[in-house]
Amino acid sequence: MKNKKYNSRPDFVIINKILPKSKRLTRAFNQLFHFKSLPDSKRSQIKIQEMAFMLVAVVLFFALVGLFLFSIFYINMVKEANSLREFKTLSSVINLANSPEFNCVDLRANCVDEDKLINLVDRNVYRNFWQFSSLRLIKNSAFNKTEDKIIKCNPGNYPDCDEFIIYDKKVKNERLIQSHVALCRTEYKENYYEKCEIGKLIAGSEVISG
Amino acid sequence: MKSKKSFEMSFSWIFAFIAGGAILLLALYGMSKVIQTGQNLGQTEAAAALTALLDPLETGLASQKSEEIKLNADTAIFFTCSYLDNRPFGKQMIAFSEKNLNNKPGEKGRDISIKNKYIFSESVINGKNLYAFSVPFFLPFKIGDLIILSSKDYCFYQPPNEIKDEIENFELGNLKITKDLKNCSGTMVCFDSERDECDVKVFSNGGNYNNGKIVKNLQEVKYRDGLIYGAIFSSKEIYECNVKRLMARLSELTLIYSDKADTLNKKGCSSDIKLDLNVLKNNANSANSSRDLIDLDESAKKVDSFNKGIMQRCKLY
Numbered sequence: 175m176k177n178k179k180y181n182s183r184p185d186f187v188i189i190n191k192i193l194p195k196s197k198r199l200t201r202a203f204n205q206l207f208h209f210k211s212l213p214d215s216k217r218s219q220i221k222i223q224e225m226a227f228m229l230v231a232v233v234l235f236f237a238l239v240g241l242f243l244f245s246i247f248y249i250n251m252v253k254e255a256n257s258l259r260e261f262k263t264l265s266s267v268i269n270l271a272n273s274p275e276f277n278c279v280d281l282r283a284n285c286v287d288e289d290k291l292i293n294l295v296d297r298n299v300y301r302n303f304w305q306f307s308s309l310r311l312i313k314n315s316a317f318n319k320t321e322d323k324i325i326k327c328n329p330g331n332y333p334d335c336d337e338f339i340i341y342d343k344k345v346k347n348e349r350l351i352q353s354h355v356a357l358c359r360t361e362y363k364e365n366y367y368e369k370c371e372i373g374k375l376i377a378g379s380e381v382i383s384g
Numbered sequence: 385m386k387s388k389k390s391f392e393m394s395f396s397w398i399f400a401f402i403a404g405g406a407i408l409l410l411a412l413y414g415m416s417k418v419i420q421t422g423q424n425l426g427q428t429e430a431a432a433a434l435t436a437l438l439d440p441l442e443t444g445l446a447s448q449k450s451e452e453i454k455l456n457a458d459t460a461i462f463f464t465c466s467y468l469d470n471r472p473f474g475k476q477m478i479a480f481s482e483k484n485l486n487n488k489p490g491e492k493g494r495d496i497s498i499k500n501k502y503i504f505s506e507s508v509i510n511g512k513n514l515y516a517f518s519v520p521f522f523l524p525f526k527i528g529d530l531i532i533l534s535s536k537d538y539c540f541y542q543p544p545n546e547i548k549d550e551i552e553n554f555e556l557g558n559l560k561i562t563k564d565l566k567n568c569s570g571t572m573v574c575f576d577s578e579r580d581e582c583d584v585k586v587f588s589n590g591g592n593y594n595n596g597k598i599v600k601n602l603q604e605v606k607y608r609d610g611l612i613y614g615a616i617f618s619s620k621e622i623y624e625c626n627v628k629r630l631m632a633r634l635s636e637l638t639l640i641y642s643d644k645a646d647t648l649n650k651k652g653c654s655s656d657i658k659l660d661l662n663v664l665k666n667n668a669n670s671a672n673s674s675r676d677l678i679d680l681d682e683s684a685k686k687v688d689s690f691n692k693g694i695m696q697r698c699k700l701y
Contacts, residue, residue, distance in 0.1 A: 218395060221396055222395075222396075222399065225396065225399060225400070225403070229403050229407070232407065233407065236407075236411070240414065251425060254429060258429065258432050258433065258436070261433075261436050262432070262435065262436040262439075265436045265439035265440065266436075266439055266500075268439070269439055269440070269442040272442055273442070273500075273528075274525065274526045274527060274528065274633075274637055275637070275640060277526070279696075279699050279700075279701055281526065287644075289644050289647045289648060290640055290641075290644050292647060293640050293643035293644055293647065294640065297640075299472060299473075299636060300636075302470055302473075302499060303473050303499055303500050304499075304500055305499070305500075329647075332647075360648060360651055360653065360697045360698065361651070362651055362652055366652075366653070366695065366696075366697035366698060367697060368697060
């Protein structure tokens with residue numbers, strides 16, 4: 175292999191001019207860091223190392239860009255999923271009062287049969303029938319009451335109660351969507367008659383956190 | 385000594401080619417995966433949106449409802465049904481796949497489950513326009529709405545007046561009524577006819593189309609009331625599965641009505657309807673296929689006549 179002529183690096187020359195004599199950079203030190211003066215095999219090794227570092231940097235850069243794009247994509251996907259869930263809950267809750275489990279005698283539109291509803295409370299088979307995370311109905315009497323003063327309905331206290339909890343999956347984060355309905359039941363006072371009042375059908379839609 | 389014609393490539397070039405090629409391949413693979421996921425997501429969203437679009441088809445007071453759904457692209461929609469999952473109500477699964485440039489279904493989206501609807505359709509529906517209509521199903525009280533979904537043309541050959549009126553009221557572009565089989569294209573539906581040109585043969589029970597049988601692709605199913613449309617428009621597997629799901633809901637509803645009878649009993653409305661409701665529940669639970677619909681008729685009639693005999697404010701439904 176042909177020996178290359180030693181040439182001092184200009185930066186080292188400048189440094190040596192500044193430094194006191196005793197601390198000046200030696201020829202060996204100079205040679206160690208002088209790229210051109212290295213043998214070909216060493217130079218190739220350093221080039222490969224440089225390229226490898228460059229490749230790692232490029233891959234890391236694209237990985238970071240990919241990660242950034244993925245996070246935007248994921249956030250949008252979560253938003254889309256949540257709005258779709260809400261839309262589905264809203265479209266279902268509007269029609270829920272007309273389903274056979276709730277509807278009044280003679281299939282009146284938007285009317286919930288209270289005498290039927292009381293028997294739906296805690297009927298667990300319906301937890302996975304509707305896609306809501308929770309489903310309840312509050313009577314007119316509960317509209318101005320605080321949460322702790324609302325009386326939950328059960329066959330024992332019916333009809334002197336405020337809220338029918340059909341089921342509650344107790345999810346951490348849910349958005350509630352409500353629809354007003356007529357709530358009717360059979361009463362007896364000298365004669366049988368139908369007593370109707372306004373109620374709120376409240377359905378929960380689970381919110382996925384992004 | 386170097387030959388003048390020889391081609392010399394330094395190590396750094398070879399290394400750059402190999403590493404660059406590897407990075408390029410990796411990037412292409414990543415991109416294809418991103419596109420695939422995007423497509424999958426789009427199809428899944430479309431399937432979920434369709435289930436929400438079917439909500440307004442709940443009939444409520446109306447005796448029937450219909451709507452035309454226009455999709456953005458030619459799409460294949462896959463339907464499956466299982467009465468064993470999500471006991472006792474069962475469920476249906478729906479998946480979308482938009483067709484690509486070769487007119488072949490592309491990446492299939494994820495299945496979206498439907499638990500509170502009864503969609504009657506072929507196992508795969510292809511097209512850009514979907515036609516949907518719904519009819520309520522009573523046995524003897526309302527059990528649910530039957531949603532019939534189709535995309536191809538149907539030709540009803542000489543239907544009886546009650547069915548002709550209903551089809552005309554749906555006002556759907558793919559349903560046609562004809563008096564001449566040659567003038568019609570699409571699936572031919574014939575009534576009490578054994579003609580070879582008929583793809584679907586509807587047979588009445590002595591001229592009464594409230595119940596009977598339907599023969600389609602050499603397979604026979606029984607129908608009752610609104611289920612006549614379910615049987616015409618859907619595959620046998622989906623029809624039978626949905627009949628089982630409806631029977632499961634009927635069974636749960638008999639329990640609710642039975643409990644309602646107890647609630648009304650406390651208010652002084654006494655009746656012995658619970659016994660008949662129990663018989664209806666047992667018959668619904670033991671129904672294995674559409675063939676058993678006839679057996680339910682008798683117990684349903686008993687419950688209905690009992691309910692009709694009760695004073696208005698003490699009626700169950």
